[in-house]
Amino acid sequence: TQLLEQSPQFLSIQEGENLTVYCNSSSVFSSLQWYRQEPGEGPVLLVTVVTGGEVKKLKRLTFQFGDARKDSSLHITAAQPGDTGLYLCAVAINDYKLSFGAGTTVTVRA
Amino acid sequence: NAGVTQTPKFQVLKTGQSMTLQCAQDMNHEYMSWYRQDPGMGLRLIHYSVGAGITDQGEVPNGYNVSRSTTEDFPLRLLSAAPSQTSVYFCASSQGGGGDDGYTFGSGTRLTVV
Numbered sequence: 589t590q591l592l593e594q595s596p597q598f599l600s601i602q603e604g605e606n607l608t609v610y611c612n613s614s615s616v617f618s619s620l621q622w623y624r625q626e627p628g629e630g631p632v633l634l635v636t637v638v639t640g641g642e643v644k645k646l647k648r649l650t651f652q653f654g655d656a657r658k659d660s661s662l663h664i665t666a667a668q669p670g671d672t673g674l675y676l677c678a679v680a681i682n683d684y685k686l687s688f689g690a691g692t693t694v695t696v697r698a
Numbered sequence: 699n700a701g702v703t704q705t706p707k708f709q710v711l712k713t714g715q716s717m718t719l720q721c722a723q724d725m726n727h728e729y730m731s732w733y734r735q736d737p738g739m740g741l742r743l744i745h746y747s748v749g750a751g752i753t754d755q756g757e758v759p760n761g762y763n764v765s766r767s768t769t770e771d772f773p774l775r776l777l778s779a780a781p782s783q784t785s786v787y788f789c790a791s792s793q794g795g796g797g798d799d800g801y802t803f804g805s806g807t808r809l810t811v812v
Contacts, residue, residue: 590740597738621800630702630788630803631741638798676740678800684729684748685756686801688740 591615592677592689600695604666609692611677612659620660621686622651625674667696700724704789704804711779711811719774719807721789729792730772731756731801732764734785741788747772779811 593612601607611620619638623631635644637653637660644651648671650663664671674693678686705720723730728749733741743756747766761783763775772791776783786808790801 592740619798623800629805630790631801632803633800636798636800678741684731684746684754685743686731686741688742690738690740 590690591681591687592679594675594677594689594692596692597690598693598695600697601667603668603696603698606663606665607667607694608661608663609675609694610659610661611689613679614658616657617679618657619680620653620657621678621680622660622662623676623678623688625676625691626672631674631676664694667694669696669698672696702789702791702802702804704787704807706807707805709807709809711776711809713779713781713811715779717776717779719776719787719789719809721772721774721804722770723772723789723791723802724770725791725793725802726769727791727793727802728769729794729801730766731790731792732762732772732774733788733790734758735788735806736785744774744787776809779809781811783809784811785809 621636622634625631635651640657641655642653648665674691676691678688702723731746732744735741745764747753789804792801
């Protein structure tokens with residue numbers, strides 16, 4: 589059983605549409621991270637959220653940490669083909685280890 | 699600034715062969731880790747290091763060895779390759795353990811064991 593459940597597993601949309609991906613758990617976390625991974629590359633950190641209810645924006649990407657710090661969402665406005673990739677959420681289990689969700693594969697069609 | 703460099707990019711091994719996956723970082727990070735990525739399973743921690751001379755096991759350490767003789771390098775050794783070790787391997791580094799600042803990942807080694 590994965591600590592972090594991501595949904596949906598796959599998402600294919602047209603350029604210009606909006607999308608939301610989710611990261612859920614039954615555990616409470618002190619912080620949560622979102623990464624994006626492009627084909628043939630390693631994950632790249634997008635953001636870390638640390639406060640319950642926190643909203644962070646990165647251009648067209650909006651990240652929210654749930655009030656209870658058990659879940660998070662990533663919303664992309666007016667998606668572009670460059671947003672295509674695997675989106676991973678992760679939490680720090682201790683000082684040395686990140687636990688990752690299985691990821692959401694996003695495809696934005698031109 | 700190269701960040702985290704992994705070699706080779708691709709590798710095919712026969713069952714029973716051994717090999718070393720190389721990882722080097724030039725950011726003077728204390729924490730380094732090896733993850734494997736398999737479809738539908740996310741990234742799973744194999745081994746990690748919190749500094750030169752200090753290593754420990756992660757979730758899936760069996761069949762792998764590591765050492766950390768310098769801050770920069772953290773090689774992963776496959777002792778006797780098995781088809782179950784077919785995967786994409788990522789090396790990552792962090793200054794503060796990854797909780798706040800996250801990890802910087804290499805571009806991966808895609809390993810196939812036949």
